[in-house]
Amino acid sequence: MKILNRLDFLIEEDRNKTNIKLLANSIEHGDISHAYLFYGSSMELLYRLALSFSASINCQLGGCGSCTVCKNTLKGVYPNLNVVEAEGNVLTIDKIVELQRFMNMSSYMPGKKICIIKNAEIMNNQASNRLLKTLEEPPDDSIFILLTEDISATLPTVVSRCLVFNWNFKLSSINMTGTDFTILGSSLDEGIKTMVKSSQKTSTSPLNLCSEIISILKGMEEDIKINQNKELKEIKNSGGSRDDTGRYLKILKSKHKRQINKFYRLGMNYVFDIISTWLTDIQAVKLNAEDKVLNYKQNYFFIKKNFKNVKIDETFHLLETIEKNRDYLNFSICLELALDNIFLQFQNLYC
Numbered sequence: 001m002k003i004l005n006r007l008d009f010l011i012e013e014d015r016n017k018t019n020i021k022l023l024a025n026s027i028e029h030g031d032i033s034h035a036y037l038f039y040g041s042s043m044e045l046l047y048r049l050a051l052s053f054s055a056s057i058n059c060q061l062g063g064c065g066s067c068t069v070c071k072n073t074l075k076g077v078y079p080n081l082n083v084v085e086a087e088g089n090v091l092t093i094d095k096i097v098e099l100q101r102f103m104n105m106s107s108y109m110p111g112k113k114i115c116i117i118k119n120a121e122i123m124n125n126q127a128s129n130r131l132l133k134t135l136e137e138p139p140d141d142s143i144f145i146l147l148t149e150d151i152s153a154t155l156p157t158v159v160s161r162c163l164v165f166n167w168n169f170k171l172s173s174i175n176m177t178g179t180d181f182t183i184l185g186s187s188l189d190e191g192i193k194t195m196v197k198s199s200q201k202t203s204t205s206p207l208n209l210c211s212e213i214i215s216i217l218k219g220m221e222e223d224i225k226i227n228q229n230k231e232l233k234e235i236k237n238s239g240g241s242r243d244d245t246g247r248y249l250k251i252l253k254s255k256h257k258r259q260i261n262k263f264y265r266l267g268m269n270y271v272f273d274i275i276s277t278w279l280t281d282i283q284a285v286k287l288n289a290e291d292k293v294l295n296y297k298q299n300y301f302f303i304k305k306n307f308k309n310v311k312i313d314e315t316f317h318l319l320e321t322i323e324k325n326r327d328y329l330n331f332s333i334c335l336e337l338a339l340d341n342i343f344l345q346f347q348n349l350y351c
């Protein structure tokens with residue numbers, strides 16, 4: 001099977017089949033454009049897609065996946081491939097000059113010269129204009145693939161030179177570097193157990209658990225903000241021209257806002273995952289399954305003891321509520337309200 005038909009780093013829902021079909025057809029019919037812009041909410045996935053596309057272009061078999069061209073291109077190390085990435089927060093002109101030098105050099109290898117530009121939105125004006133010239137008069141046999149998570153921050157004149165592909169990725173496939181939700185997970189697990197055990201003594205515990213989870217998330221948000229402020233300060237003190245600095249700051253601020261949004265969506269999704277896992281485990285125990293089929297078999301006796309009278313319909317109902325809230329995450333959601341509601345429903349399962 002060809003690489004573009006495989007893409008095993010994508011889950012089924014993330015395949016964006018129309019996009020892939022268009023790309024595969026263009027290779028097959030030899031009408032590949034000289035400039036592409038891939039945008040979507042995960043740089044990591046966009047990059048892997050760009051590598052898969054590049055390998056398929058240069059492989060003599062259209063992306064067999066096993067020849068040297070395929071293997072090395074997929075790793076991002078092939079003589080005909082140049083990956084451009086900013087070293088800090090800004091993609092500067094020297095990177096574009098370097099890129100132009102590479103693209104103008106004659107290559108030893110057959111096939112096209114391909115340049116992938118990561119985070120294209122952080123190119124400064126100078127760099128964008130320089131790239132624009134190359135995109136207007138591209139060297140023979142060269143292909144540019146620009147990647148961005150924020151098309152609105154990418155210079156419109158650059159965008160208009162590219163064939164734009166929008167990739168929709170499911171939330172579960174997006175990860176956020178540097179963010180570890182493990183603490184959130186273990187607190188939630190412990191919190192659920194405490195809530196269930198103390199159900200007789202106090203009726204406020206679901207709300208306590210809710211505020212505990214929110215406060216963990218808020219604490220993590222603070223850590224992200226500290227790093228963001230560092231970034232802002234660095235740019236302010238970088239000594240660049242006023243215009244450029246102003247523009248970076250604007251881009252950076254909108255990037256930061258997206259980061260925080262993404263963080264909450266991922267965090268909440270993680271919380272929902274854990275509660276759903278509890279629910280399916282409760283259902284399994286209720287249906288007399290053995291402990292080994294549980295997601296968390298160490299909870300087997302706990303569930304058996306505390307969820308004796310659970311109504312299985314209620315567990316399905318709660319799973320539906322969670323899924324609905326997951327959908328809302330893509331728009332906006334009042335975290336506290338959603339969680340309160342879910343924990344209260346959860347409490348009704350064992351009361």
Ligand SMILES: [Zn+2]
Binds near residue numbers: 063
């Ligand atoms: Zn190949």
